[in-house]
Amino acid sequence: MGALASDISRTPLLSAVLAEAAHRDPGRVAVGTPSGATNYRQLAEIAGRVQSAIVQLGVRHGDRVAIIGAPVTEHTIAAIHGVLAAGAIWVPIDPGSPPARWASIVAMADPAAVVAYAGALDLFTAVAPNIPAVVIDKPAKKLLDEVPATGKRIWLGDIGPAELRPHGGDQADIAYILPTSGTTGVPKGVALSHQAGLAFADWMVSQFAVSADDVVAAHAPLHFDMSVFSLFGTARAGASIVPVPLQLSSFPAELADWIANQRISVWFSVPYPLIRLARLGVDGLLQVRNTLRTVLFGGEVFAHEQLAVLMRALPDTQFANLFGPTETNACTAEVLTEIPSEPVPIGRATAGAHCWVEDHQGRVLTADGSVGELVVAGPTVASGYWGQMEAGAGGFRVGPELWAGRGFATGDWVEIYSGRRFLYRGRRDHMVKINGQRLELGEVESVIAELREVRGCCVLPLGGHEDPRLGAVIASEALGEEDIREHCRARLPRWAVPARIVLVEELPLGSTGKLDRLAAATLFT
Template sequence: MLPLIHRFIDQAADQNPHHPAFIFQERSLSYGDLVLQANRLANVLIDLGVRPLDRVGIYLTKSMEIPVAIYGILKAGAAYVPIDPSAPLDRVDYMIRDCGITHLVSSPVRKRALHQLLERDTGLKAIVGVDRELLETDPLTCLSWEEVLQADSEDPPVKVTDQDLAYIMYTSGSTGHPKGMMHTHASGASYAHYSAMTYGVGPADRLGNHSHLHFDMSTFEFLTGPSRGATTIIIPNEAMLFPTRLADLVQNEKLTFWYSVPLALIQMLALEDIGNRDWSSLRWILFGGEPFPPKYLRLLMDMLPGARFSNVYGPAEVNQCTYFHVTRESVQGDQPVPLGRVWEGAESRILNGEGQPVRPGEPGELLIRSSTMMQGYWGKPDLTEKSIHIEEPLPGFTKRFYRTGDLVSIDEKGLLAFHGRKDRQVKIRGYRIELDELENIASAFDEVQEAAVVVAEQAGGDKELVAVLLLKEGRNLDSAEARKRFADHLSAYAVPKRIYFPATLPRTSSGKIDRRQLAQEYAETA
């Protein structure tokens, strides 16, 4: 049986209490100390009224407090909800209300945002990690990290089973608001198990945590790493923002695993002095989120002849479901790298428009059934039901498949290839964005009659978001103001790069906005 997620650190501490669990800048936290700190936080949360199944927000940027928050919240029997620290307040406010967060784990660097948040009626009762003097608002309770470290370090006796809620991950939702994916201890621990097995993660490994906590890729470092007693190096924001610092960190921290979107690797490859870095400690490079252009992948493989390379695929709803170990032969031409094989923990179907299985080579929608799969979307039973396909192979015995919305084909060898989306979800620089969410936000602007958001090519060949807004008669809006309004609801990566206000929109014969035409019209031709 798989253990509860928070038992990962207890087991690692039993085996090797002094082994570093997490490293952030100059600080190192051993498994033994992580257990003590997580227990203390759990006891504090329980004292503050947190009960099993409660949702506790993590409003932290890259820092050593993140693993303490994750494991402390789980040890209190509650579920953690990562909140993007770069998200605008409206979005943070929405998530807090949406899943009823009353307790938040944060830090003094979020002071301004917390002040502004508390001016709203969010229902927050307590914030842990912030001194009382910083936020003088009754009846809110504040408790500093120093106070947490004085609390009782006994493992709290809380009843949790593997079917209980462990974390909720928010992602772009087509309605204009983000949607929360509910993962259980079982789905999170299964992902940790299968990923550790697929890539042979062990205690000697040093994982570089590139992805922010609110993206599902980070579960590899925050769950898989501890499940095998490995060391995770939390990459500070500074290094995230400057490729030269990132390249130094890979060398200095002697990372053995790297996992990110391709862009982060491509940016480092573009550094003039990249050849001077010693990256020989890297034994496995994982990438996912979007296709890796083969020409860059070949460069990277030339640079690191001793390392292995793998394409990772799987919507956050199922964590991961396929793997592909890249070979020289598979990146000879310009053909995209395959999504790979469905891994041991999952069963798949590829169905055509009529719900029938496709033949090899024929594209259809990928459905996945797996122990790593989410339970559903928070508070959205209709959406959950629509995303689930049920088979009943035996009377009363059912199989639940998640409809990924991804169109794939399978070849004779069992390798999956990606063909696009069924809906209007896009990936920009590896970020998952629903174009309908952006259109719904723009349609709510007072001045806007109709809104279309499309992905257009920019001069360098990269893709970017372009909003085309048809204004109501006699109304005015400029692009700076429109950008500001988008930014009030969306993280920076999802704000349209270019905004236009044409007098008319192109239409299809049925009168719908011709979005394909718009994408061509607004492509920047070099």
């Protein structure tokens, strides 16, 4: 039996992207991993088996399916396409998060099934024992036999050849839910439609001329919104995707060798690995210059001094700064035409978005130099937060006056720059980005406040753009620093655990009785 349905969907749905690529370029390499290359037909075959497996588990249109995305292989990538082809909604699970956070995501999304490698599934089962599962690799017999009576496990290897049959639907249907930080300590789920994901992916392919000749480095983990481009943009263009080994980000010489050996032509990541590469200088990056034609970065600020060093070492490479929260995909972009000598703007509206700036009263600002909140409307904007999809919830806006009918007030403070561009000035709330991951400081504070011995706490960003980390000022005499870190490690991602902790008798307060965060910040100097 073939891997593709004969009546391949031509509707603009993410669920059809892989089937169309396999029909168009079946022999082209889709994914390159240490175990070998997988072409588009083979990737579609794996996705078809995943689709068949989750349907056997009872998954139906609109159900959520969790995927634990590590390691990033042809199987985890195919699993995402298989879930979407079944008409289900993909919910990525960060494999590095503690089980308590997995439990919060399960409670939020209520998945009907989970797809994972056996090792991760063993941990997941302890959190959610009754969720049916597809096991990617060959599991121990115990994993399949000793499961709760209400659960079911299917090994993907037991699923015979199955045709990938993209499910029909509407562009407005939710395609995936990306968990993000919430002020209450419970993750919010950003619900993005097929239209939103595909509008972003298609814009990336068009703007940066991605073609079947390109090899795209997949640096972003699958639970990070940056991965949407590498997952769907590459398939849309017929390009190849190569996952970046996690350990290489901290070893620039080895990373440069890897880029050269893999013939990487397009790179998209947070600044951290690029800052490391810049330290190699011109001589250390000579082997990269012949292959790396485009470098895209986003997620957090790339200090212009460090960016300038990298651009001098790669004079023929195109560089671009992409900006946007998870709720909007990338909404602005700045293609650099010269080596920067000052902070790099986040650019102008992209991907069909309409961007404008509002002051504290919601009045639109237009003059150059004005500073206010960035608001975005357009096809890439999310539909809302899962479980809170009503109009106006959480900064979302809907209405016929908005481009594509929906918008989002980002909470990002920007300055109107020359040429209808924007310059990032910071957050209007207490949202920060650590290693490219967006985090509500209130989420960490809520977790710390769970400890009965804590009378109050204040979490602050430390370290600047090159080494972002968190510090916590905590009012408690009964706890030690390690007690607090151990509590946080059990409930937060590793990168969200405070690196520095200051214990005080009382938190500093201002004249109104509110927490004085500026005074708290001085305790770290």
